[in-house]
Amino acid sequence: MLRLAAGRCARTAYSAIQPRARLAITQSVRYKNAWTNNPVKPILEQRDELQKDWDARILTYEQVKPKTEQPSPETYLIDVREPDEVMQGSIPSSVNIPLSVMARDIRLDPETFREKYGFDKPQKDQELIFYCRSGKRSASAADVAKRNEYTNIFNYEGSWLDWLAREGNKGSS
Structure with a gap:
């Protein structure tokens, strides 16, 4: 019986100490995240600045439409979007480079790129218009192109959903 009571005392003593330790840790973490001493705030500000630097020029449907009617070798x-999305339809004269592999494949040598995609690798100063389903991934693709020293970058902000709303499914399939 004495042994059992001693075991209970030890557990009781431990459980009485444990909440205080948690409280001290919580208070310490809360203090470090206070606005006066927030280590995350400069990182967020830096991220915001980077996002401002990478913004591509925006194109509308009215600006993209003529480029599909008279394709030019100077414009891609x-x-x-991913290949399974492209199977649902695409804008005429467009080519597909999925965002998931773009950062890697944009660095391929021209011959390997042509073998993989079936068209020439874009030149650094060539006009590149990116689109996706709604315009979010195309903005990311423009960022990838900018980081890889491409200079003539555009984002079709409305992307496939805008095209589909205006044209129906008249794109290439």
Whole structure:
């Protein structure tokens, strides 16, 4: 019986100490996240600045439409959706480079790129218009292109959903 009571005392003593330790840790963490001493705030500000630097020029449907009617070798309309999404339809004269592999494949040598995609690798100063489903991934693709020293970058902000709303499913399939 004495042994059992001693075991209970030890557990009781431990459980009485444990909440205080948790409280001290919580208070310490809360203090470090206070606005006066927030280590996360400068990182968020830096991220915001980077996002401002990488913004591509925006194109509308009215600006993209003529480029599909009279394609030019100086302009690439690049669909960054995944192949299963492209099977549902795409904008005429567009080519597909999925965003999931774009950062890697944009660095391929021209011959390997042509073998993989079936068209020439874009030149650094060539006009590149990115689109996706709604315009979010195409903005990311423009960022990838900018980081890889491409200079003539555009984002079709409305992307496939805008095209579909205006044209129906008249795109290439």
